[in-house]
Amino acid sequence: QVQLVESGGGLVQAGGSLRLSCAASGGTFSGRGVGWFRRAPGKEREFVAAIRWSSASADYEDSVKGRFTISRDNNGNTVYLQMNSLKPGDTAVYYCAAQKLAWPIVGLTETAYHYWGQGTQVTVSS
Secondary structure: OOEEEEEOOEEEEOOOOEEEEEEEEOOOOOOOOEEEEEEOOOOOOEEEEEEOOOOOOEEEOHHHOOOEEEEEOOOOOEEEEEEOOOOHHHOEEEEEEEOOOOOOOOOOOHHHOOEEOOOEEEEEEO
């Protein structure tokens, strides 16, 4: 059973940056698609970004393209979400998610993931 722990959230002013980390235990991210989702107050959880296990190419939700970057470290134990030019609309709890090994479905929706972290709060002030 893969367990995920997010860190790096906090309070930042609009225009600032944060880097979220997602650490895996009980397994690694090697061979797994990994995604970031977020839930803003009063809203449904939504897709933010994903990195594919097969090619390491990335997908992004339109509103974060050019501002957020998802990446993984070389040892396969940590995935990052670098968030630049943050806006108040980015305020949310951010969740890391991982797929089972070599899962054939690209992880653009919640149902494509099997393991979830508890989330980390990101608050962007105006």
